[in-house]
């Protein structure tokens with residue numbers, strides 16, 4: 001007889017995952033720039049969830065940091081600054097710039113240094129784009145260039161400009177770039193997105209090598225995360241593919257923000273050149289959809 005596996009219902013989602021936990025003073029005195037610290041808008045959400053970049057800014061300010069929110073969109077950056085100022089713990093500044101050109105990247109760093117009086121302890125680069133998707137015969141060279149430009153070249157240009165300042169800090173510094181589990185899993189119609197995230201991962205390790213021991217450099221690698229960007233690129237519904245995730249839910253922007261916060265803090269001072277995967281177990285153990293649903297709970 002075929003074995004029927006009971007499925008234990010997932011635990012209640014933690015206060016941290018919901019962005020409702022207080023800070024614990026982990027980043028007092030730190031000055032951190034988040035590039036892509038705003039949040040994209042989709043056309044179908046009246047009450048959108050928080051994005052990865054915005055959640056990172058809010059959590060780091062909640063831990064006592066001064067955060068520069070840099071973004072292409074003034075409205076998006078202002079939205080993040082407003083949340084931080086309302087919470088009233090850390091401080092926030094806003095810098096507007098476009099990472100698609102070297103001048104734009106340089107302008108973001110110089111304006112951020114002015115806002116932070118020249119002290120830059122940490123840098124988070126969250127900016128990343130995903131597009132409409134197309135099979136390889138229909139994937140245009142122009143689109144390939146656009147994705148690689150924003151997802152890889154801009155991270156390189158920002159790092160090139162910022163690292164000389166970060167490495168001067170007496171306590172050294174920390175850098176995080178946001179990648180994606182797409183760096184491992186190519187089953188998509190986004191070849192440039194997959195390739196860009198894989199390239200970003202090895203770029204970050206090269207930077208870690210070149211700047212050790214003064215600067216720690218890591219990626220955070222989100223899986224299926226319920227953000228406006230995630231909903232735009234998924235099925236536009238809250239539960240996008242969640243049944244395939246071993247921890248039985250999508251992550252939140254807060255889950256990503258906590259990984260970023262940890263990597264910015266002294267708690268991670270022996271961690272560099274690593275990919276911190278935050279995906280509910282999807283890459284590490286694969287899908288759990290093979291299990292049978294439990295009749296009583298309906299959890300599948």
Ligand SMILES: NC(=O)c1ccc[n+]([C@@H]2O[C@H](COP(=O)([O-])OP(=O)(O)OC[C@H]3O[C@@H](n4cnc5c(N)ncnc54)[C@H](O)[C@@H]3O)[C@@H](O)[C@H]2O)c1
Nearest residue numbers: 036038039040051052053072098099128180222225227230
């Ligand atoms: N949501 C998911 O499911 C998921 C999964 C894996 C990886 N990621 C990665 O997470 C990262 C960001 O996620 P998010 O939720 O914060 O996204 P988001 O789209 O909400 O925020 C990105 C911000 O970058 C800004 N931006 C875009 N182009 C820019 C440019 N040229 N110059 C300056 N700023 C620009 C946007 O205005 C936006 O505010 C991306 O790198 C993405 O690839 C997301």
